[in-house]
Amino acid sequence: MIGVHCAAHAGHKYAVRARRGAASTFSLHQRCGYWPLRQGRLDAGSDNNNLNNNVGFRVRKASASAASSSSVRDGRVVDHSEGGVRFDVLEVLRERGLLNDATNELGLASELARKGASPMAVYCGFDPTADSLHLGNLLGIIVLSWFARAGHKVIALCGGATGLVGDPSGKSAERPMLGVETLNHNTACIGDQLKGLMEHAGGAEDSVEIVNNLEWFQEMTFLNFLRDVGKYARVGTMMSKDSVKSRMDSGADEQGQGISFTEFSYQLLQGYDFVHLYRSRGCRIQIGGSDQWGNITAGTDLIRRLCAQEDQAESEDTSLAYGITFPLLVGSDGKKFGKSEGGAIWLDGDKLSPYHMYQHLLRTPDSDVVKFLKMLTFLEMPEVDRIRDRMSPDHEDHLGPNGAQKILASEVTRFVHGQQGLDQALKITKGLFESQKKTDGPPSLEAFEALALSGNAPSAELPRSSVVGAAAVDVFVAAGLQPSKSAVRRMIKGGAIRVNNRLVNDEAELIAEGEAVDDRYILLAAGKKNKMVLELK
Ligand SMILES: Nc1ncnc2c1ncn2[C@@H]1O[C@H](COP(=O)(O)OP(=O)(O)OP(=O)(O)O)[C@@H](O)[C@H]1O
């Protein structure tokens, strides 16, 4: 390995391996792991395919306090150099259930824990296959954040190029090809989202960069790809990846049997991303969900083959590059949180309001909540243990029903939507649910106004004339809270239909004159969780 020394960081040997004779392709700062902001360097101006490439930027942190909210104060602190507390991030991931597998874990652990060692650079990629990330993707952001908080450099990659190809990992059939326009739109949305989320990553100023792999792929010709990348990959190894193997045996779909050459090649694109980031940013770690193992190891293999001659070969203990996977986040039904399964928990507030995200997390079963607190929040472990203990009804400081879920929902909603988003979610939840206890009276006007103002409480508008004096059964269907009158009748029999907290006992009951709060609002409830604000016009 050629240790690169930088005048600005005199005395430090950076954990970046420089490519011999490659000085013109990246600056000395970039070689030492520090890369200055190049605003707009991924501008789409020069691309003749109209592919959106406008994603690359450094993330400026919202505030230093975001970083300090997750101090790790136990015995794992490794180093106090480089202007921050360095802790053993691998150990943190392990104890939080965020470590599924790693290539050469011992070598990586010893590099990360070495006193005085330079920060390393780590990346995670996200393909713009939709216009928003979802709760499953949040794990990648969280693991990156742990690295940033431990003093390392982190790169979030938006796959403008890989999105055009389609990752076969975990897919039983060929992915539909997305159109360039859709991809452009999605890339812009995901880029913005990554930027926003990584602002709360913690860590040092300028420790986060967002890149788009179209930057390097759109320049590359197919012949160059075959000569510079394909030549270093073995077809046998490529075929042995789960993502390919499982498809080779799969039945025919409308495009034919097996896997297309396009999707088969995907692993080399992701592999080359790692090579590119290794060379240009000294990035030596890639993280991803466990389904990404094949693609990640395609990258570590390529780096070994392509870069071992450029750099000093790997030592006995350490590797040129490492891969880490985290377990997939699965719901109580055992299905992975994703978008293909439907019902995605989107991180974009316009696709799923903070209130709905909060409510979803509130429904986490007791058996999962501690696991999710460890994986999805930055609460310190002793705090998580305390919450687990306080879930027991025998505990003197018992949290009460859903107490741990409320903490989980608040922490995650705040991380994704900020304090304002959480406040909104709490206001709506209070208005819709806590009023239920006041069985002898309607919710207050204040609660209704908070709900209406928030703009994303479940709501409907109906003309006053079709509500006042009408049968409750008809109003529930007209408002869209129940699909049919028979469904409402069934629920009335089960004692589950309420109008402004008043129990409806008979299917002939009408909505009375004066029942609407402020002559405007009525809370309709079909069961404990399914509620709606009805506004009279
Ligand atoms: N439920 C999940 N838990 C943990 N990581 C996930 C989960 N879903 C996706 N990821 C990770 O997020 C990154 C991007 O995933 P990708 O966009 O392929 O997944 P996805 O949105 O679940 O796709 P799809 O639902 O279409 O399969 C990958 O590193 C992947 O492993």
Ligand SMILES: N[C@@H](Cc1ccc(O)cc1)C(=O)O
């Ligand atoms: N293959 C990843 C996304 C990704 C794209 C490019 C990369 O370099 C890394 C990761 C996924 O679909 O989840």
